[in-house]
Amino acid sequence: MAEPRELILKLGQKITDRIGVKVTENDPEYWGLASVVTDEMAEVALAMKVRVPVTAAEVAKKCKKSVERTEELLEEMSVIGVIEYNWENEDHHKQYVLPMFVPGCAEFMVMNKEQVEEHTEIADFFEQMARLPLEKVTPMVPLGGAGIGMHVIPVEKAIPANQQSASVEHISHWLNKYDKYSVGACSCRRQQRIRGEGTGDLEDDLCIGVGDMADYCVETGKGRYIDYDEVMEILQRAEDNGYVHQITNIDGEDKIFAICNCAVGVCNALRTSQLFNTPNMSRSAYRASVEPEKCVACGRCVEYCPAGAAKLGQKLCTKDGGHITYPQQELPDTTKWGPEKWNPNYRDDNQINCYDTGTAPCKTACPAHLPVQGYIKMASQGRYLDALKLIKTENPFPAVCGAICNRRCEDACTRGTIDQAVAIDEIKKFIAEQELHAEKRYIPPMLNYSGKPFEEKVAVIGAGPAGMSAAFYLKKMGYPVTVFEKEKRPGGMLMNGIPSFRLEKDVINAEIDVLREMGVEFKCGVEVGEDITIAQLREQGYKAFYIAIGAQGGRMTGVPGEDAVGVETGVDFLRCVNLNEEGVKLSGKTVVIGGGNVAVDVARTALRTGSSDVSMFCLESRDIMPAADDEVAEAEEEGIVVNNSWGPKEILTENGKVTAVVFKKCISVLDENKRFSPKYDEEELLTVSCDQVLLSIGQSIKWGALLEGTKVEFNPNGTLKADPVTYQTAEPDIFTGGDNYTGPRFAIDAIAAGKEGCVSIHRFVHEGQSLTLGRNRRQFIELDKDNIKVETFDNAKRQVPGHKAGDAKHTFRDLRSTFTEEQVQKEANRCLGCGATVVDPNKCIGCGICTTKCEFDAIHLSRDLPDASRMVKSEDKLKAIFPYMLKREIKIKFKGRKK
Structure with missing residues (x-):
């Protein structure tokens, strides 16, 4: 083993964020630099003070090199990422800065894409340097982060106008402060991609540099210039995708150098509040709270909450007249804190949707977990198109399901314990009639992190409910999707296995037309395995396959x-x-x-x-x-x-x-x-x-020659073997779902499987993404219907749809009518509204993303923690930490004596 390089050891020691650590060749401070920094570069860097701007001439004098050579080395290190520079002085001359590791050169080194892909250890270096310095100090950090790392800044429109706020809490304040902006790929996403721990949140132009940092990023190839309008587009797209705005927090209240749009599954900064259970490091001055009477447990806020602070619960009284109380995350304010208090599984635990006490049975029982209370409430308000949009977050075929669903939601409905279940399916059927009128159809817009379509082609084989559901969600994400169907028309068993008196063909066609308008390509009359093979499709550029041919025999x-x-x-x-x-x-x-x-x-x-x-x-x-x-x-x-x-x-x-x-x-x-x-x-x-x-x-299942030449395995009953979470088969690029995986079930089961197939395929076609890490497992628990007390409710009887004129047994037409608008209103008011979101204030980081997802004005931010607005310089961090640390120690000792 080669002898450690002393100059690299000294440089690592000089700029480490870890207090009291003697750097050795086994530490990331050493090996993270050693692969790309030469000894001559280290000599130059060692002639600088950390975070003190100096000119090349000033450095040259100390390192005993010519100004020309010194400047050449400084520029090389700037491209590597070890050095940054600025022009923050009276005559605007160029100055070089030796930053700390994080945020600083560890991050900048990952921003050099070619470099980190060649020296992959740099990704591990960044991950460790964003974690190790915080393991001991994080519990001692006061609100505001004490000038360490990054700081959550709320979605601006989520800040209530009637509440006092500080200028630093507004993105507009920081954007107006600077006149230059750049954007580059997220280093955290890149780091996790290289480490094979991506969670489907892909690197792209999401991190915004401001002021001199914008110039630095552009000049060193780490970004490109953008104007104010593009900044706003990026910020809006980030909010739409559920990403958290964060600003750098090492320069006090007068300066930042970047605005990041962070995904919790990969973000090193957000990890502090998740892994260590110490939200002081990153939370904003705000916390979210829910108005239960307005909340309908649709679960959108829960799905997007980056901290796992919002979960579904229930709002009905228990039999003793009380309310369910929900646990809150323990905080280190008055408690000794160590690894036993951490949560290394935070990425998966954040995807838990529901408290153990349970939530609305309708959402729980539905295989696709539709936001039932939500669309019922919208229907009661006459917001039918909004209701259709909400349904389509989980089910692209509401009209089909309105006709043929087996109504597990109604079987589970709490109202059924009083008299009769709410006619959920009939309400959905009424809402879904929007699809039958071309001028009223909802065509979902493409939504992904970049705002641009993906290039990776996906083939869906089988145009039944599972296949078309996968195609719908893949296309919604921006993928070029082709559906291959051996019959002359799409629809699968919906078209060919269900008689028209139960499901009219124009209903199916109307919802398939939505997919066509979205851009899904259908190739009918093509049997994969006979007319074309999977191998040939691979040659045509298809990167993944979703097998959903159903059980058609x-x-x-x-x-x-x-x-x-x-x-x-x-x-x-x-x-x-x-x-x-x-x-x-x-x-x-x-x-x-x-x-x-x-x-x-x-x-x-x-x-x-x-x-x-x-x-x-x-x-x-x-x-x-x-x-x-x-x-x-x-x-x-x-x-x-x-x-x-x-x-x-x-x-x-x-x-x-x-x-x-x-x-x-x-x-x-x-x-x-x-x-x-x-x-x-x-x-x-x-x-x-x-x-x-x-x-x-x-x-x-009639497999024909579809899977010949592949490694796909079969169960004894002829269904495909696949992972129960990811739906991936033994052939890595082949996924499956629906009846050819589960055996014959219902359309709604296939629809749910199609959406999960989309999640897996999205992750699979991009390198470095885990199919399981940080994945929402879509597990819900039903509330205890034996321990509820319903004191007031609309005592109207369940509405019954009418029938069209005709002799049922002699016609193939569906003679079942839908509700009238008056019936919809009456039936919707019968809903007891069992479920509601509950926010754990100790886990909430105040990002405000939840407020952007709520269609019912049920969740809001309040400025409960004004001290969290305080931003201090990194050099002053101990001045901020020590007083808080002493107070905390006193509280812990007092608490111990009291016990």
């Missing part, structure tokens, strides 16, 4: 006679009818085998295609029959007979054509472990004559 029973003419799977039957409603004709008696929602659709469709008599037979008893109660009731209203607890034994034939089905009595469906294992009474038989048999006992 039927299943056979395995009983004798099922190969007879007149026996068909229900899935194939529905597909034929959906492709040509007038062309499929049945006659005589039809037996449908199966008890799920698809079986009900098959039976009702058989009736509409001419069958004179339709009966259903299923293994399950009526109480555990998987089909929805309302759908079974509609089938029975149309004359379809449902026969429970029967399973097929044999299909009788004559001349190769079906004549009857022999059923045997099913006495149980599940075994003691709740696994499917039907048992029969073979002595109790029933023979049912018929002209056709439609098998609807499950679905299968």
Whole structure:
């Protein structure tokens, strides 16, 4: 091992931020410099004082070099990032500055992209120098940060006009103070990308230099000049993406050199309040609080809160008449603080959405976790387009779901414990009717960190709900997305597996048109694996694939006679009818085998295609029959007979054509472990004559040659193996979701999977991004409905939508009406408003991002911590720290004695 270089050791010691540390060759102060700083450079730097501006001539005199050579070395070190410069003097001559490591040369060295990509240890150097100096001192830092590092500055429009504020709390104050601006890539994002710990927040032109720093960044290749208008565009885009504004905090109240737009998952400065649980280092003078009576638990503030301070809770009284109390983060003000108080998992813990006490059951039960209370409240206010926008944050197909959703939100609704659940789906269906009118459609704008489209092409294979959901969110982020569909039209099982009397084709087409208007490209009639392969698509530049072909095949029973003419799977039957409603004709008696929602659709469709008599037979008893109660009731209203607890034994034939089905009595469906294992009474038989048999006992996946030549693995049931969080398969660039991953489920399950697929693909196609780190796991807990007391509520009865005129069993048109506007208002007022956001004031850093996401004016900032506005020079940090440190020590001792 080479001997340590003494000059580099001395330089590292000179500019370290760590007090009382003797730098060795094992420390980042040494190895962070050693790879790019020569001994001659170190000689020049050692002739300078930290943070004291000097000219090249003054340095040359001390380091005993010529002015020309000294200036040459200073310029080289400026490009490297070890030196900065300014013109802050009376005659505006150039001065060189040896900064501290952080914020300073460790950060500037990472801003040199080519350098840090060649010497990746510089990324580790920056990460450690932004952390190690703070491990001991952070608990002793008073509000305002004591001139160390960075300082959160609130979103300006979040500062209440009626509250006193300091000029330093306004971005406009700092922008008006300077007349030059530059922008460059975020060094924290770059550092984490190189370290493989990116959280999907990508490096780009997000960090704004002001004044002389703007000149320094441009002249050393670390940024470009921008004007005031572009500064404002960047700041607005940062707020839209949930990034926190921070200003440098080492030069007192009269000077900053940068405004950063920080993402908590990668930001070294914000990490102080998250990792060490010491928010004094970074918080602003403000804290957020919620007005529960206005809050609707939509969760937007929770999703964007960078500190994990906002979480969903509930606002109903408990049975004893009290309110739930929520825990608050412990602070170091009066407590000894060390690693046992830190939170190394802060990036993941910040993504916890909900307190253990739970929140609104409707949001919890929905697989896509729609902001149900939110869009119901907007509907009650007549804000239908706003409600549609809110729904589309989680579900791009509200009209489709309004027609076919299995309404788990309603099953869980707290109002159902009083009388009847709120008709959530009917309200959503009314809101979603906006989509059916082209002039009222909501076309989501592209939203990403840069404001520019991405170049990485993504292929979605399968145009069902999972695939189109992934395409929707990918396109919304700015990706060029192509959807490949082997059928002649997009829609998947929505188009080909659900009859029109339940889901009209114009409803599906209207929502698909939104994707087209967004710029999603559909290539229909193209079967990947046959017409083109994944390998060929890779050659065309596609960087990732989302496999969502669904479960489009039927299943056979395995009983004798099922190969007879007149026996068909229900899935194939529905597909034929959906492709040509007038062309499929049945006659005589039809037996449908199966008890799920698809079986009900098959039976009702058989009736509409001419069958004179339709009966259903299923293994399950009526109480555990998987089909929805309302759908079974509609089938029975149309004359379809449902026969429970029967399973097929044999299909009788004559001349190769079906004549009857022999059923045997099913006495149980599940075994003691709740696994499917039907048992029969073979002595109790029933023979049912018929002209056709439609098998609807499950679905299968037709893979064809799609995945040939890939490393993708399959489960025994034919579904794909994939990571349950990221949906990534054994082939790294192939992701999946929907029925071909889970087995047959509902459209809303597929939609939720599509959005998660988008999250993974976004991270995957950019190097250095973790698929899991800092990822919102979308886990919610239902409030305890057995421990609530609802004292007042609108006692109106649940509204019931009307029906259009017509004979239901003889038409493929959907005769179900939507609510009238009056019904929507009445039904929306029945909502109990169970959930609300709760803010932990000890975790809140006062950035104000939450206020920009709330559509209900329910969350606000208040200036609770005016001392946090105080900014001091780094040289004076001990003057600020010592008084606070002494007071804290006294409090800790007093607290100990009291115990």
